[in-house]
Amino acid sequence: MTREAIFERISELIKVQMHREDLEITPETSLQDDLGADSIELMEFVISVEDEFGIEITDQAIDHMKNMGDMLDYVVQRVN
Template sequence: MTKEAIFERISTLIKDQLHKPELTVTTETTLQEDLGVDSIALMEFIISLEDEFGLEIPDEDVEDMTCMGDMLNYLDKRLK
């Protein structure tokens, strides 16, 4: 799976979860500041990512993810 395809999928997931299909999401978009994702919404998003990509994301790895680019890079490495 290409990085572009991964990013497209995670962008769609976060837009669906937030019920905001009009959002513009870039790799620099931060989860908390730009999207207003709280800790509960973040965990729901991580669960969606785990289901979508068929992998488990440990909590300690999530702590290092502050923007969509961090998630993209993490998933790209894990999926290779």
């Protein structure tokens, strides 16, 4: 799966999670600052990503993710 395809799928998951199909997601997008996701929404999103890609995202890894680019890097490393 290409990096671009993974990013597109993650972006779609966020849009569905946030009930906002109009969101413009970039690698610099911060889930908490730009999207206003609370801790429950963030955890639901992480679970969706784990289920979609068949990976586990540790709490430590989540703590180090500042933006969508960090999430993308993590997923790409585990999927490919």
